[in-house]
Amino acid sequence: MEKEIVNKVANSKLEVFDLEDYFPKEEIVILDISKWLFEGFILKEKEFRDNLNKEDWSTYKDKGVILFCSTDAILPAWAYILITTYLQPFAKQVVHGNSQEYILLHYQRVLETVDYSIYKDKPVILKGCSKKAVPQSVYTLAIQKLMPVAKSVLFGEACSAVPLYKSK
Template identity: 60%
Template sequence: MEEIINKVANSVLEVFDLEDFFPKQSLQSIDIAEWLTEGIVLIEKDFRESLKNYDWLQYKDSYVSIFCSTDAILPAWTFALVAVNLKFIAIKVVAGSKHDLLLNLYQEKLEQIDFSIYDKKPVILKGCATKPVPNEAYVLAVQKLVPFAKSIMFGEACSAVPLFKISK
């Protein structure tokens, strides 16, 4: 019987997996609507009192997004005031959805990577994520890879979709 050889493992193909950069810490959200009268009216005195009595420690060492689930018209300082309460508790605070938070974290991480290590190499941008990697993160990653990679494919090695190849 002939030995089975893993050609993918033996190839020069580099795998870039965005799941490797998915935050390990908790991702949490705060809905400002819970502190609004009838979910839409901000009464400053009541709002400040609610924030003062809120259990902020539940967000310790977490990434936090602050949003409002209603169509309330809020003063610009609303999100900032909530963020002040999280400053020394949460790792990072973003105004927006959990998706916005994830995208922000991926933007930061992708800016820190030295993509020159992929110079003139075939790269597969791993797809089929089991974690909720934002589509925008794939767009950012491919923009960072294009100046260096010889070629870029998306998906898995067994069924990749070609995205880019340096023309000869």
């Protein structure tokens, strides 16, 4: 008679914290502001404001927007701020920078709202393999949230986890 195969991982008290569950769901748009500059390089305030007024900002409704300039234009600090005032009523989130910065800011916001009490005094695995590009810095944020509540924290998959933390 053969022994029954038992899934010890499924029967354990191990909780999985998967950062991919919190990955941004909104469409992320990269917006190059050089299109509103004279010859792509020079910010002429009146012309710049006129161009912004002509834009249909509703096309960014419920989207994440990353603002950047593809040229070497020297821009005043208020240029990105002004564009944000147009986007804010529509966009889900606006970031001046790149995709990594957008995702990091998203996770900073989201990880503040998670109810970590479900991990209280339990072993937790911080899932390491993901299909989406979760920045490494987000794992640093997550471990700081898990340590005060978890009994222990491991990284990776249940079959090959690396111990990171154990409460005393």
